[in-house]
Amino acid sequence: MSVETVATATAGHPEHAEHGAEVHESHDRTYVKIAAILAVLTFMEMLTYFESIFPDAIERYFALALLVLMSTKFYLISAYFMHLRWDKPVLRRVFLTGIVIAVVVYLVALTVFNFWNGPEVMPR
Amino acid sequence: MALVEREPLALPTGAGTGVAIEPLGVLARPRTKDGWRSWVTTVDHKKIGIMYGAAALLFFLVGGFEAMLIRIQLAQPNGTVLSADLFNQVYTMHGVTMVFLVIMPMAAAFANYLLPLQVGARDVAFPRLNAFSFWLFLGGGVFFNSSWLLGGGAADCGWFCYAPNSGVAFSPTHGVDFYSVGLQLAGAASLIGAVNLIVTVLNMRAPGMTLFRMPVFTWMQLVVQFLLLFSMPVITVALFLLTFDRSFGANFFNVEQGADPLLWQHLFWIFGHPEVYILILPSFGIVSEIIPTMSRKPIYGYPFMVFSGIAIGFMGWGVWAHHMFASGIGPISVAAFSISTMFIAVPTGVKILNWMATMWGGKITFNTPMLFSAGVVAMFTIGGLSGVTHAVAPADTQQTDTYYIVAHFHYVLFGGALLGLFAGMYFWWPKVFGLMLNDRLGKVHFWIILVGFNLTFGPMHILGLQGMSRRIQTYQPTDGFTLWNRVASFGALVIAVAVLVFLYNIYSSWSSWKKAGRPNPGADPWDARSLEWSIPSPAPEHNFDFVPEIHAQDDFWHRKYGEDDKGRAVRIASTEDIVQKGDATDVHLPSPSFYPLILAAGLPIIGYGVIFNRFIAIPGLLLFLFGLFGWAFEPATEPGDHAEDGTHGGTGGDDHDAAALAAPGNEEAHVG
Amino acid sequence: MRRPTLADTLTAPAEGGHAAHHDPGHETNTGITNEKLGMWLFLGSECLLFGGLISTFLLYKKKLNTFPGFENTSIVKLGRNVFDIPFTSVSSFVLLMSSLTMVLAVSALTRDDQRRMRTWLLATVFLGATFLAGQVYEFTAFVKEGLGYTTNIFSSAFYTLTGFHGAHVLIGLVILMTMFARSLQGKLRARNAETLEIAGLYWHFVDVVWVVIFVVVYLIK
Amino acid sequence: MNEMVNGEVEKRKMSPKYEYLGQPRRQVTILLGMMLFALAGCSSAGRPLTTLEPRGVAASSIHNLVVPVFVVAGVVFVFINFGVLYVAFRFRRRAGEQDVFPEQVHGNTKLELGWTIIPALVLAGIAVGTIATLITLNAEPDNMAQDVEIRVVGQQWWWAFEYDLGRDGTVDFVTANEMIIPTGTPVNLVMTSRDVIHSFWIPALNGKKDVAPGRVSKLWMQADKPGRFLGQCTEFCGLSHGYMRMMAVAKSPGDFDQWVAGQMTKAAIPEAGTAARRGLETFTSTCTGCHLINGVNTADCTPISTEKQYDPKANTCWMGASPFTSAAQVSGAAPNLTHLMTRYVFVGALYELRNVETGALNVNNLEGWLRNPGDYKPMAPDPTRGNTYGRGMPNMKLTEDQIDDLVAYFSTLAPPSA
Ligand code: HEA
Ligand code: HEA
């Protein structure tokens, strides 16, 4: 195996390779922006802990809001930091398949466990 | 699992960077080309495939011996051959051995040997990792069986080992510990193998070999590997919880603390149902190769075959609770899973009928592989149909945990998976070993096994409907089970004879082949269709002299035959002219390595440590770390070879060799 | 490196096989290296692993809260307060930022900017280690409050889930430190940027899992 | 052999060995014969566990569902299996055809869609029937018996039946092995387990239902006529799973009420000086650690809570008390023996205690059991790793005299009316 082979086989980022370094500069800026957004989202998540500062009416939607925030963060990290946005679709599909199977299967399993209903009490 | 997490990372860690380091000067890359060392250190997918097959056959004899013990015990009421305790161990070990150490590795043997050949690659994507998978599987299997001697008794909880019966309080020997750790090891091996094979198929196809030109066998194996990829982690979780409960006092199945015993069942069957398709789809793939070849027709409805396989793979995720119809999961869940289960019959039926349509109008050569394939079509259907009767949930409450279920799964596992694997062995034997198995003995084998199999498992339908529970170590004379149990036990004896015929066939074919001066069966003894037949038998170490360019599905066949205006095949080239000669000399292959074996050897030792004494784990851990280190810093080739410059011989590089061996591709993968 | 067109492959020499492996230009069918594809497959599989652990935790958290006879068990009594949310938020933030430094390190390496790459890599290791230290601190605090691994179903599930995640972080740290060592040896150059990228994928995944754990385990009631 | 290892394509030709396929008629006869034989084997005479002869409403509704499903399966079976035989026969390569090639058909989308859709429709039909039956089985029947409900408790490796008269949440008396129900009305069973998962199954009356510790499952049963219906634990539950049976006994409502009245009485204390009295003394000195006879001793593990809730934590003795709390009459971990002589089978309904026809006591079995229970059923009465209780009845090392006394005493254990 020649040196070149190793080099090209691992060069990766085919897309990137086509653009010059300036693309990377702009990506870096994107990364920082994304990180800032992530930080803000995390801060918002944390705020839900301090229930007292919120009117009671909103509190009911905390779980939903948290899930939305969580999914957004998940998306941002996997799309930008993990490059799924720019990378080959097959990678996205593989990862998504895993996520979708996991989410669906485990949600169904929890449903079968009566997870969403009230407390489970041994009757009589 | 730690291994699974860490392993793929070892590769990039060392990927092709820098100078070759020889750690401590020991274990330079082995050079041996033959002798036992060449097997121990091999990273060749073909040798690994053969070792998978051999190990699976050995485990089959073990599992079969256990089955015989079961049948001897049950041959008459109030049997006393085995104590209740021993019986429980024997049937548990039989089930686990057959599923995890026979069918899965045998399918892995075919996958390993054939996938690279069928897509036109020189090896799998990560050859050393491939060797590691094999050794880990073997280690797991041996570890698991060592419980007979070391565990104070083997696992005695059934192959699905329901909690809380698997807890320390109810199963105080170490058998269950061996079960959980042993399966963990074998499972990690399967997971790593799955990553490896998926990458191979997606990335390393020959030019022109689009996904929809791949043989059906490759497709089915691809589906299987995806199923493994996503289902293995689920049982990994379950087994970890069990191990933590038993070894570290966790409370996952501690009902006194409010744990839910159904948690195990869900985790097990979320894995378990995809698992049964993991067991059957390789066999479906094999049959899909043999039937067209022997019928001299292309597979009927290739797209339907492929998509039904994918559909089975997906639907397999949505039916697991059909194993739990009686566990009290609530009527709505029961109804939903009942219906989802039934509809799996649709894609499966498509396969059955397409096979029949392939045969229809063909000119079928009924040699041994074809007989076994036809046997699969007929016998699997019986098992599938009883499966549908289980899917009818109210009916299943009368059937579940009776011999009717035992009949179902032996018809699909034996009549489907195992017969298919036998078919594959007869079919690819000349390719793998360069000699044909005796066809006459093969037919004897087939007919005896068909009769024996039906005698054994056919009566179990009746027994089950008459109320015989499974996993009972004996029954009463007044139960009315005696007659059919006798028949079943007799049938098992007939199967054993058939297996002996098979073993004898291997031996006698080999010895008469040797006597006859080792005649070569030629590259293409069956006038077959896929790429592996375009290279000499046995397949040369480098697979292809040159990587073929693919223009159509069944490309090899189309090089041999054209079609006349009536759509009939006419020969356009002689086989000898188009097959490769296998004499290329300058093909660079990944070098063998000790490290896969060393790395894999460390893990069972750690396993013993978890079970018995943390100190035992230390040498295992050291071995493992040494293996990891050596693996990462191993030079890509033998020292002195190819060392043109200082930066060459990058660590961990041989897995890049495989990438280098990958043929140039021409299109993007279409993966869903 | 563009994807070869159909025309390319049709005109490729039929005997390209062994010529090809010395030929720098060839690539895989998908245009993705084996290592990267393999890593993504593995991460897809990991989703099922953590999914299983998270579901187990959720199930047992609810069970403990509602199962009669357990009303007075410590975790229930303490309620959500057993978690120090501000503390965990900070460590979540730390892990999040380690993802940023990771991606910046990869980006620096593609430019072969060794100095920055090393800085960012070191920062990543530092942040990751901080997170891990935080987790160790959290565990000891819980144990002091009487919540041991074997205390109840909740504690077993909690420690198992977060412990698995912690083990992943630890492995990630080892990988990153190996990378750093290699860069000091001058072996981590732009042409192996993908090696670092793949290590980064794993690192980001560990982060993403924590994103889920933080919300599902710590924040949602 | 040599020609076999020789791989030339040309040498492969149709050999006379395939002639067997040329006799389809014989094959058909054999197959039909086998099927008839099999059907004959399905007859239920002398098959106490058969699922094919329902004796109650629930089992019948399952049966009515499963028969058409079997018919569908049978049709597909015949179609595919005979199809394979037919195709194999008709399209086999005959002698002299080695160079003949068939038409290269690649498929037919319409046909294939056809055999996708038709099975789907058939299955949709089955699905409808399945759902309908599921609804029937899961709905509480209108005529559900209101005066009795039975709490079924599975344990390694026998069944306890706690009777709740009036369905008011309190247990009135407890039996083991034999579950007596009135005919004509569905009886509600509320079931759980003390240790591992078991499964309750009386094939003639209804399908099975698992009983799991910490969970409650429900099942109802109705027997149409009086009779004795054997059952078997069908979830693997350890060592003696195969020996864990139970008997459902259906009595006419009148007989049932009489039986209930008998069970509500306490055991009589035998006259001093008799063998039976000595037996009682042996019993109170050696057996009451586990067994309970109402009127003789009370259970050690008195349940704390009278709530209708499952409360293992609050329970002083997990293995001891019934998971259903209010049962003051539940023994430690062994059958309540109060009216032992009203039962006909004992020890996991596996052995005869009294002859069903004559009512005579099977002294051999009872003595043998007391002499060495391990001979009758594999058990693990000694504590093991992680288990301080042991499972099953230990050998109490009784002398022959003690055994005789105990048998004499046990012979008195029947309510006055019986
Ligand atoms: C190779 C493995 C394999 C395969 C392929 C299958 C295939 C199927 N299985 Fe099976 N199954 C097992 C292995 C397998 N099974 C094992 C090991 C167990 C027991 C585990 C244990 O408890 O130990 C089990 C148990 C099991 C149960 C649980 C029973 C119980 O414990 O109560 C059920 C319930 O629904 C079931 C259903 C099915 C169905 C519907 C299919 C379908 O996929 C079958 C589909 C095929 C056909 C139907 C035939 C061909 C179709 C046609 C010709 C079309 C026309 C047909 C119709 C219109 C009906 N199986
Ligand atoms: C692919 C899987 C597979 C295969 C091939 C088999 C093959 C056989 N199985 Fe098994 N079986 C299972 C998978 C399989 N089984 C599973 C998953 C279970 C469930 C376990 C559980 O409940 O947990 C099970 C359970 C099971 C039971 C039920 C046990 C119980 O519930 O109590 C029985 C009973 O008869 C049985 C019998 C047999 C027999 C007779 C064979 C025969 O076909 C075996 C034939 C092979 C040989 C005979 C060996 C080779 C021959 C020789 C070496 C010759 C010399 C040896 C002698 C003469 C002894 N099996």
Ligand code: CUA
């Ligand atoms: Cu109780 Cu099986």
Ligand SMILES: [Cu+2]
């Ligand atoms: Cu299944």
